[in-house]
Every structure is written in C-alpha cells, then in structure tokens.
Amino acid sequence: MYAAMAENLIDYTFNVASYEMNEVMHRLTLCTIVFLPLTLLTGYFVSLLLFFAET
DSSP states (O other): OOHHHHHHHHHHHHHHHHHHHHHHHHHHHHHHHHHHHHHHHHHHHHEEEHHHHHH
C-alpha cells in the first residue's frame, strides 16, 4: 500500500515537472515565432544598406 502511494507521488512529481517544462517551451516557441522573422528581415535589410553604402 505505501509503495503504491510512494510510486504515485513520484509519478505526480514527474508530471508536474513535465507540465512546467512544457509551459516554458511554449513561451520560448512564442518568442522564437516573434523574433526569428524580425532577425532575418533586419539582417537582410542591413546587408542591403551596407551594399548600397559602398556604391
């Protein structure tokens, strides 16, 4: 009986940790969705500006 309760508590602890990690991954994914296109566009336009500044 106590072994089963201890096993359930261990499973609960792992499930809570997994849930929290999923929430963190969700936030990081949203940040990537927002900032990755901005980074790519900024790099593209800066390279164009540097190219036209040389000519």
